[in-house]
Amino acid sequence: MKKAALFVTLALGLSALGSAYAADPAFPKVDAGKKVTLEVWSWVPGLDKTVAAFTKAYPNISVKVVNLGGGPNTYTKLQTALKAGSGAPDVAQIEYGFLPAFADTGGLQDLSKYGANDYKKYFVPWTWGQVSPEGSAVYAIPQDTGPFAMVYREDILKKYGVAVPKTWAQYAQAASVVNKKSAGKVKLGNFYSTFAPWFMALAWADGAQFFKRDGDGWVQTLNNPSAKKVLNYWYGMIKKGDVSTINAFSADYWNAAGAGTVASNFEAAWGPGGYAGSMKDKSAGLWRAAPLPQWTASSTIKSGNWGGSSNVVTTQSKNPKEATLFALWLNLSSSAISANWVNGGLFPASDAGLDLPVLHEKTKNPSKFFGGQDISAVYTQASKGVNVNFQWAPWFPFANDNFNKQIDLMIKGKLTPDQALDAWQAETLADAKKEGYTVR
Amino acid sequence: MLAFIAFFVAPVGYAVYLSLFIKKRSGFGPAKDVFGGLANYVRAFQDTDFLQSLAHILVFGVIQIPVMLIIATALALVLDAAKGSASRFFRTAFYLPYTVPSVIAGLLWGYLYSKNLSPFNQITGLKTDFLSSQVVLFSIGNIVTWTWTGYNMITLYAALQNVPTDIYEAARIDGATGGQLTRYVKLPLLRPTLILTGIFSIIGTMQIFSEPFVLRPLGYVPDNITPNTYLYLTVARDGNFGYGAALAVLLALFTLLLSGFFLRYAADGGDT
DSSP states (O other): OHHHHHHHHHHHHHHHHHHHHHHOOOOOOOOTTOOEEEEEEEOOTTHHHHHHHHHHHSTTEEEEEEEOOSSHHHHHHHHHHHHHTSSOOSEEEEEGGGHHHHHTTTOBOOGGGGTGGGGGGGBOHHHHHHHOTTSSOOOOEEEEOOBEEEEEEHHHHHHTTOOOOSBHHHHHHHHHHHHHHTTTSOBSEEOOTTOHHHHHHHHHHTTOOOEEEETTEEEEOTTOHHHHHHHHHHHHHHHHTSEEOOOTTSHHHHHHHHHTSBOEEEEETTHHHHHHHHTTTSSTTOEEEEEOOBSSOOSSOOBOBOOOEEEEEBTTOSOHHHHHHHHHHHHHSHHHHHHHHHHHOOOBSBTGGGGOGGGGOTTSTTTTTTTTOOHHHHHHHHHHTBOTTOBOOTTHHHHHHHHHHHHHHHHTTSSOHHHHHHHHHHHHHHHHHHTTOOBO | OHHHIIIIIHHHHHHHHHTTEEEEOOSSSOOEEEEOTTHHHHHHHHOHHHHHHHHHHHHHHHHHHHHHHHHHHHHHHHHHHOOSHHHHHHHHHHHHHHHSOHHHHHHHHHHHHOTTTOHHHHHHOOOOOTTSTTTHHHHHHHHHHHHHHHHHHHHHHHHHHTSOHHHHHHHHHTTOOHHHIIIIIIHHHHHHHHHHHHHHHHHHHHTOOHHHHHHGGGSOOOTTSSHHHHHHHHHHTTOOHHHHHHHHHHHHHHHHHHHHHHHHHHHHHHHO
16 A cells, blocks of 8 residues: 555656656756846737746846737737837747748848757657748747647537547538438538638648748649648538538637537647637537548548747847747746646647646646546647648738638639639739749 | 928828838848839739729718718707707717727627627528628628717717807798708708718728728638728738838828819809
8 A cells, every 4th residue: 555655656756757857958058147138929828927937047037028919910010010120029929820921021030040950859840840941040939839630519429429530521421410410400510711721721631732942932832632622522511501611719609619509620739728718608528629530541640730839039139049048948848838838728839748747637628628538638649640841931821811712702602612722822822923922 | 390290291201212112032031122113003003902992992982971971961950950858868879889999899790790699680580691791891881880970960960050040040930841941951051061071981981991800800801891901911911011001102192082072073062
């Protein structure tokens, strides 16, 4: 009895030590005598608490956190400050898809000058490709990721006698069953018609490549075969009425998901936190997570990524060395990763971070909302199945909005899925050329 | 004078200056701003998206401004005829929407417009999608009308209050009925105020931005639904400050032109 208890204590102590060591690499040395203030723009809730731990470790570096709330407004402000040549922070948070557009302004430091490449090995492999597309210059330090998995209402699937689909064929079959049995009231899934990155993540899982650097220019293939396959698949279900097309993050959506008229969806790793927050009193404990359905049944899960962000250091920073240190510490130290997860629901880009016990706590949200399932285990598996070679282009923000236009026409029946993707490709290409890019 | 230079001449001058630069790239890396002469202006006149945005706003103005001013005039006349506390209550009630900031108004209406939650749809049992790209312009028109009718009404009402009562007395002695009084006395007297509110409405219409912008995340709202959203996206999303500045200059000229035409037309109308 005693022995067992001792063994448990020992094991716990060891595992705690083990994870702490695994997650914390040696950070770059900075001049300890130099007093420095860093300004950080971020939308992570509770970042100030994380920062308190940093200033404890580095008393000479004080950090001022400005929370701009995220989304387009943050980018506008940063874009303007970079253009104006003053007023930009030392460190800022940018999503992967929007990173090339900012790298393009010339306002971002190449962090390889400050030894960032030495830390490549600590990050989930595909995230490094996002911040260092050519493999030399490093435009940012990966922060969080959004690997894709399926979330679903266990109670509703049971009610309609549908098993958790493992392949897309099974998913379509299940969608049709749920629609018929519920007389059209309940949809198994939902297509987010105004979120290009959501769609792209589904195609990404199938190996789609939308943008690629090529010599001194770019290749853009928004109408690639995987994209066509995925969009045609969804269009089929939309036309039959088997899935709905409610907008992401809208009151309509939360209402439908909470009321059980949408029974499953594909969400990034940061999504479950939103579910737990937005549907507090509705459907708590009824949700579960499962791996993304696959095109062919197989034991290895291929996934894509939606969202996720990185930390850049601007060229306006007077202390780029310290700023780089902060960005590395914020995303590699176990205390910061834990705090970012607990306060902001950031699913780490750090490889070791994926195993941190706090991610897998079943009694806390979002796992608690998901019936006590260790959903991070599902997302960790997804993270390992994300294709490494995916790239974004600087004109992605335009492509992002143009997608909505084409999908709107497709849903109205004015374009077929193939035509919609071809139009997306053609219009985006024309605009990129007008903006002076060498692209084909 | 200094303030005029600092806050008016300088920004306009800077915008014109900026509009002469185009983005130039060679391979990867940051774009350089190089002098492009009138290239941005040439691009604007070939940019179907921009021209479409002007068409949108013209259609919008031609429908929304008359509707709004007719309602505002009718309300002002009714309030002017009615006296007492009821009149005061309605005056405040109609004016209230104007005190709601347009961003808040957009959010509020965004909820009222959402397909499955909209009270209209729940009462009528219909499934109207007010945010569908075909009707979103009208939905925005509704928000703008809701916001500004009361404001214009107050202006018109104030003008009616300033009319010396002896004019009405004279009309009544001549045997004018209430309807005739409105038609032949009040409306002509309101004419200058209507022209003023008309001009303000034209300028306001050209500047419509926050309503469509707030509705954007709720559904598909085209980039170029109004010239201002298009201009904003050119700068904030695509980072093309030069082209954005050119669009801004063109937009200002266009507004000036429209206001000029309206004034001319309104003045000519007065002669006949």
